Amino acid sequence: MPKITEEVYYIPGQDEFMPDSHVYVVGNPSSQNLSLMDAGFVGKGSYKIQSIQKAGIEISAIKRIIMTHTHLDHIGCLAEISKQIPWAELWVHHLEADLLEQGDERAVYGMDMFRGLCQSQFGLKPGAFKFQVNQKLQGGETLDLGGTVWEVIHIPGHSMGSIGLYHRTMKILIPGDVVYADYAIGRFDLYGAKASQLKESLMRLGELEVDILLPGHNRIVKGLPKGYILKTARQWESYLT
Ligand SMILES: [Zn+2]
Ligand SMILES: [Zn+2]
Secondary structure, three states, X not given: OOEEEXXXXXXXXXXXXXXXXXXXXXXXXXXXXXXXXXXXXXOXXXXXXXXXXXXXXXXXXXXXXXXXXXXXXXXXXXXHHHHHOOOOEEEEEXXXXXXXXXXXXXXXXXXHHHHHHHHHHHOOOOOOOOOOOOEEEOOXXXXXXXXEEEEEEEOOOOOOOOEEEEEOOOOEEEOOOOEOOOOOXXXXXXXXXXXXXXXXXXXXXXXOOOOEEOOOOOOOEEOOOOOHHHHHHHHHHHHOO
């Protein structure tokens, strides 16, 4: 489990037939108050818990799982992880939290065709993604996570309840699937997605000073070029109307 800073660790996703999101472990391990950002795809929970243990961190220190959003590649193994750390709270933006609590899985699967495919391929039953959410985020909160301070930014467009976490002094951004390395952005054709909102979200992130970009998939970037997110937004602008 590579260390990004003293307070942020990185568990790379293990993509196979389907993408598996990265998980970031946020908080100073000495605080005994750690948060996982996202869980990952179906069946991809055990190795993540093992990576944390191999790094010498007691899993009792994990107090919560915060979802950047609830697509299947991020929430697929939430139940598997929760079984190992049943005390951990679940924090989700309220727009997707309400769906999870109702067992409405449209945001999880994104499209009907994908739902059918995944349910038959991975033996998922209807209602597999019904969860109680302990904290419903709005965006605009400041969170103290194990001795580190993060701003919650609501950045819809890829999904309706996508959030980013931003550490202003360390200039670290965890944007979920909204923006990636190499001028890539999240898709905007799934349930609850909206191109024009994605553009606004990218513009908003573009105002932040970001040195370390920790996206949900693909490469992480340290020493992000100045203006990178705005430049990415401009490149995609004509598709995001
Ligand atoms: Zn996504
Ligand atoms: Zn994803």
